Amino acid sequence: MKEQNIKWPSGLKRTRPRQKVLSVLEHAEEPLSAMDISTEIEKDGGTVWMSTIYRILDLFEKEGIVLKISMMDNEMALYELNRSRHKHYAICLGCRKILPMDNCPMGNFVPKIEEEDFHVVGHHIVVYGYCRECSSKKSK
Structure with a gap:
């Protein structure tokens, strides 16, 4: 905790x-x-x-x-x-397991978009897919 x-x-x-x-x-x-x-x-x-x-x-x-x-x-x-x-997550659509992503994929993108006169105040990224266990169950 x-x-x-x-x-x-x-x-x-x-x-x-x-x-x-x-x-x-x-x-x-x-x-x-x-x-x-x-x-x-x-x-x-x-x-x-x-x-x-x-x-x-x-x-x-x-x-x-x-x-x-x-x-x-x-x-x-x-x-x-x-x-x-902030954190970003990968979420399994099969079992709902939540995996935190350790790095922010927006790190390089935000400065570029701010160069275009757009002020970023936040973002949130969630990647959906299937974990190893659920993927192996689906392929059987």
Whole structure:
């Protein structure tokens, strides 16, 4: 688990459900779905309705607290804290395994696009495919 290093956002009312969602995301090793967040809250002996979790995640996204990763093949999304350092991911469409990419492929592209009078404020890259295990199952 990661150490807690996110301060409560100023101007945002502190409620138990919001604190629980933020705590789960602070300790997450990888992006989580709303259902994953609910499961983690329940493991800790708490309960938060799914509709409340979705509202909190929407609010946190609007406030810049979380980043939302949309899945390519369905409406499910994954969420992670916005820790002022970004990551990119490869996601298996078979088993949903999430692999973080260690380097940013945009490093060379951003300066070039900024030369064209375009100010980049952020980006997020998700690569979809199949992990080794799922690829071998598909080929059988």
